[in-house]
Amino acid sequence: MTATEQPRRDKDGRLTPAPPEWTTRPAAPFPEAAVKGLENQVQRANLRHATGTIRAKRARVVAEVDNWQDLRSAGEAIKNRTLRHLDQHLVTLEESLTKAGATVHWARDAADANRIIVDLVKATGEQEVTKVKSMVTQEIGMNEALEEAGIAAWETDLAELIVQLGHDFPSHILVPAIHRNRGEIREIFREEMGVYGTPAPEGLSEQPAELAGAARTHLRNKFLRTKVAISGANFAVAETGTLVVVESEGNGRMNLTLPETLISVVGIEKVLPTVEDLEVFLRLLPRSSTGERMNPYTSMWTGPSAGDGPQDVHVILLDNGRTNALADPKGREALRCIRCSACLNICPVYERVGGHAYGSVYPGPIGAILNPQLRGVENPIDKSLPFASSLCGACNEVCPVKIPISDLLVHERHRVVEEKKRHQLNQFEPAMMKAASWVMADHKHLEAAGTASSLAGKLLPIRTIGPLPGPLSRWTQNRDVPMVPAQTFRQWWKENHDERA
Numbered sequence: 001m002t003a004t005e006q007p008r009r010d011k012d013g014r015l016t017p018a019p020p021e022w023t024t025r026p027a028a029p030f031p032e033a034a035v036k037g038l039e040n041q042v043q044r045a046n047l048r049h050a051t052g053t054i055r056a057k058r059a060r061v062v063a064e065v066d067n068w069q070d071l072r073s074a075g076e077a078i079k080n081r082t083l084r085h086l087d088q089h090l091v092t093l094e095e096s097l098t099k100a101g102a103t104v105h106w107a108r109d110a111a112d113a114n115r116i117i118v119d120l121v122k123a124t125g126e127q128e129v130t131k132v133k134s135m136v137t138q139e140i141g142m143n144e145a146l147e148e149a150g151i152a153a154w155e156t157d158l159a160e161l162i163v164q165l166g167h168d169f170p171s172h173i174l175v176p177a178i179h180r181n182r183g184e185i186r187e188i189f190r191e192e193m194g195v196y197g198t199p200a201p202e203g204l205s206e207q208p209a210e211l212a213g214a215a216r217t218h219l220r221n222k223f224l225r226t227k228v229a230i231s232g233a234n235f236a237v238a239e240t241g242t243l244v245v246v247e248s249e250g251n252g253r254m255n256l257t258l259p260e261t262l263i264s265v266v267g268i269e270k271v272l273p274t275v276e277d278l279e280v281f282l283r284l285l286p287r288s289s290t291g292e293r294m295n296p297y298t299s300m301w302t303g304p305s306a307g308d309g310p311q312d313v314h315v316i317l318l319d320n321g322r323t324n325a326l327a328d329p330k331g332r333e334a335l336r337c338i339r340c341s342a343c344l345n346i347c348p349v350y351e352r353v354g355g356h357a358y359g360s361v362y363p364g365p366i367g368a369i370l371n372p373q374l375r376g377v378e379n380p381i382d383k384s385l386p387f388a389s390s391l392c393g394a395c396n397e398v399c400p401v402k403i404p405i406s407d408l409l410v411h412e413r414h415r416v417v418e419e420k421k422r423h424q425l426n427q428f429e430p431a432m433m434k435a436a437s438w439v440m441a442d443h444k445h446l447e448a449a450g451t452a453s454s455l456a457g458k459l460l461p462i463r464t465i466g467p468l469p470g471p472l473s474r475w476t477q478n479r480d481v482p483m484v485p486a487q488t489f490r491q492w493w494k495e496n497h498d499e500r501a
């Protein structure tokens, strides 16, 4: 394929590989999805190996920094201060961007943002765009919106390309293909690359250098012919209108410099007031995410510059639930997140079930608090997420901006319970709690309840209680519950105490 060829369609008439079905229809709540993840032995082995390696690297490089705790506190303070005055900083950012020659758009939600992006790409007359790895464009489902509009969006980050060609969905914030091993990647490249562009070379092996080479050749063609690129931003500096992308491969930099039009989608919480603030985050981020002292590529751009790089620069400032999160004095702490993924790599639950179980672009501990903050706790996935944790607290210790993740999980659980009560969806749980409160309120009630249950223990000749129907099945379907003893503790104590006396 040459640089002048047009995008082609696959056998289903699509320009890009179809994502897995569960991303385009309601996914299963966490407990159901987690079972699938647990059953996937290959994924579990891949995750154990990958998260273990990154964890060890992170611990090593963090230990080198004497004032690491001070840096964390500084990151926390800057983010808190910025979020308190976010409205002012956003206005400043808009002014600076406009002054630098960029066009600023405001998007209330995903539909708004996608409409703006589709219109901007259509206005260029192009049918293809390349992308820097960007979580926010996944959050709004941009690739699918572009596909529906007849525009192909190509991932250019190596791991994102593996995920896209594999008709898959990212499983990790930083290492989207963490759940795939080399053999699987080789098969994906061999089967899919040729359908959408330059095929993988004959006899492609599982060697990382060969796999990277195949991806490089495949992507080069797209880079050379694509005139529009889409990016996110790790940070947006209000005082100068500078956007910042940090990455490891250099593909991001190709996107930011080669095309004629650059569209950046930026969540409104990415704002930092001044360039000096970057100093703290550019030290915190690489050590926390990849376990590196510095990230290999840091690209900064401040609008177009004549004769160099994209000449038409657009920035879409996206809300999509962020102001709702900001309105919650406790929940807003999740907006400090710089998407380093340290909390995923340390989480025992994530390591076993994988990222897909969280049913969203933000998996792991941060996903379990951020999704309910951004999307509310009404739908079955979001209300299951705050319970996707053992509350061990390991994530709190590694978070570079000191987000108290386990506190926020409890906070979100409380919101879920309140929401349930509001809609009276489940009468069983409040009734159980009411009964328990009556029993615990008076020792006579407790004794009476004990005597009644011990009677059941005497009458029923079983040692364990198996699966029960209705709401109790959630507790009994996966564990054997011991039968109530035929004697209460009080009765036992009385007998034995009296005997000894």
Ligand code: SF4
Pocket (backbone or CB within 6 Å): 288, 336, 337, 338, 339, 340, 341, 342, 343, 344, 366, 398, 399, 400, 401, 402, 403
């Ligand atoms: S919550 Fe903290 S540890 Fe987790 S991704 Fe965000 S910044 Fe990193």
